[in-house]
Amino acid sequence: MSSASLDALIAALTCLPGVGRKSAQRMALHLLERDRDGARRLAGAIDDALERVGHCERCRNFSDQSICPVCADANRDQATICIVETPADVLAVESSGAYRGRYFVLLGRLSPLDGYGPDELGLEALEAQLEEGEVGEIILATSATVEGDITAQYVADLAGRHGIRSSRLARGIPLGGELEFVDSGTLSRALDGRQRFQ
Amino acid sequence: MSSASLDALIAALTCLPGVGRKSAQRMALHLLERDRDGARRLAGAIDDALERVGHCERCRNFSDQSICPVCADANRDQATICIVETPADVLAVESSGAYRGRYFVLLGRLSPLDGYGPDELGLEALEAQLEEGEVGEIILATSATVEGDITAQYVADLAGRHGIRSSRLARGIPLGGELEFVDSGTLSRALDGRQRFQ
Numbered sequence: 001m002s003s004a005s006l007d008a009l010i011a012a013l014t015c016l017p018g019v020g021r022k023s024a025q026r027m028a029l030h031l032l033e034r035d036r037d038g039a040r041r042l043a044g045a046i047d048d049a050l051e052r053v054g055h056c057e058r059c060r061n062f063s064d065q066s067i068c069p070v071c072a073d074a075n076r077d078q079a080t081i082c083i084v085e086t087p088a089d090v091l092a093v094e095s096s097g098a099y100r101g102r103y104f105v106l107l108g109r110l111s112p113l114d115g116y117g118p119d120e121l122g123l124e125a126l127e128a129q130l131e132e133g134e135v136g137e138i139i140l141a142t143s144a145t146v147e148g149d150i151t152a153q154y155v156a157d158l159a160g161r162h163g164i165r166s167s168r169l170a171r172g173i174p175l176g177g178e179l180e181f182v183d184s185g186t187l188s189r190a191l192d193g194r195q196r197f198q
Numbered sequence: 199m200s201s202a203s204l205d206a207l208i209a210a211l212t213c214l215p216g217v218g219r220k221s222a223q224r225m226a227l228h229l230l231e232r233d234r235d236g237a238r239r240l241a242g243a244i245d246d247a248l249e250r251v252g253h254c255e256r257c258r259n260f261s262d263q264s265i266c267p268v269c270a271d272a273n274r275d276q277a278t279i280c281i282v283e284t285p286a287d288v289l290a291v292e293s294s295g296a297y298r299g300r301y302f303v304l305l306g307r308l309s310p311l312d313g314y315g316p317d318e319l320g321l322e323a324l325e326a327q328l329e330e331g332e333v334g335e336i337i338l339a340t341s342a343t344v345e346g347d348i349t350a351q352y353v354a355d356l357a358g359r360h361g362i363r364s365s366r367l368a369r370g371i372p373l374g375g376e377l378e379f380v381d382s383g384t385l386s387r388a389l390d391g392r393q394r395f396q
Contacts, residue, residue: 002254002259002260002261002266002267002268002285002288003247003250003251003260003261003262003266004262005243005246005247005249005250005251005262006247006251006260006262008243008246008247009243009244009246009247011243012236012239012240012242012243012244013240013243015229015233015236015237015239015240016225016228016229016240017224017225017228018221018224018225023216025286025289026215026216026286027214027215027216028247029260029284029285029286030214030215031213031214031244031247032247032248032251032260033284033285033305035213036248038210038213039213039244039247039248040244040245040248041210041213042210042211042213042214042241042244043240043241043242043244043245043248044210044241045203045206045207045209045210045211046207046210046229046237046238046240046241046244047241048203048206048207049201049203049204049206049207049226049229049230049237050230050234050237050238050241051203052201052203053201053203053204053230056200061200062200062201062204062227062230063200063201064201064202064203064204068200068201069200070200086227086231087200087227087231088223088224088227090200091223107231
């Protein structure tokens with residue numbers, strides 16, 4: 001490259017997920033050639049987010065305040081907590097429009113080999129909330145992987161010790177899924193979990 | 199979103215080419231969750247590039263200095279100028295390893311409706327270089343589109359007025375191209391431009 005600052009920008013852009021050397025080059029040239037205002041805004045927004053975005057003290061989701069808007073919303077069902085792995089999962093559940101309770105974000109899943117134990121997942125904070133006695137149900141919405149299942153089991157045990165019932169998201173054929181394209185594992189789960197047809 | 203700064207970051211990321219709302223969200227969450235150092239470096243690199251990267255006075259390519267390393271390199275063939283549309287095109291030609299001359303970057307192509315006339319393409323500066331008398335050949339490497347062709351023709355006329363010959367990149371079947379997948383326009387060009395087989 002003909003410019004060291006441009007090289008540095010290309011290298012820095014590859015820290016974005018899904019952006020390799022070639023896309024980073026295209027992005028850098030685009031910003032410098034056609035959108036310097038956008039680039040300036042982007043740099044400012046990154047600095048701003050790094051400074052302000054922390055975690056909600058109650059649900060551990062990203063938040064500018066110490067308590068996030070969802071936790072602060074008295075209209076939401078305080079008796080139900082949905083356990084998810086990441087802030088992106090909160091967005092996914094919210095966009096379904098089918099849930100009106102609270103969340104608890106683990107910011108990971110149990111994986112002792114990677115150094116993710118119960119402490120890293122904030123389970124002590126969750127337990128403190130369960131002890132308050134307001135919670136009636138825990139919805140386990142961890143991912144459908146081995147580690148996700150182990151994490152769900154761990155949280156369910158913890159809830160059980162406080163006499164709180166746990167449920168888990170249904171597993172089965174996705175909406176619009178055509179049988180011939182559904183993988184065998186999903187199909188086997190869907191058979192196991194078949195429900196009475198009215 | 200639960201955080202205004204995060205919303206602003208997601209919006210700012212969509213200024214990157216090929217990044218929509220969904221990818222921007224994934225990028226923002228990744229930066230905040232897993233790579234705050236990378237995010238800090240990225241913001242710094244953008245600011246730095248915006249401040250330092252300008253255009254080479256001679257070839258108009260991006261450069262930190264007033265004359266870019268390619269133009270300053272006395273080992274390169276000073277008698278040949280390759281005319282390209284964008285800095286990305288310079289990178290493409292350089293990576294071929296088949297060219298040792300100089301460049302001139304138009305930073306666009308003739309398109310009067312979009313406000314790109316000869317002045318915007320820096321053709322006056324190019325003419326000044328042609329008048330120096332050192333240049334023996336102009337290689338037209340504008341894109342293979344109608345506007346690219348019109349631009350090439352315009353530059354070729356300009357070079358002709360100074361008695362300098364122009365050439366154009368060969369058009370034809372790309373390396374590894376299988377005939378059945380080559381579009382008809384390319385095939386027609388390749389037939390027109392067929393060359394004697396030794």
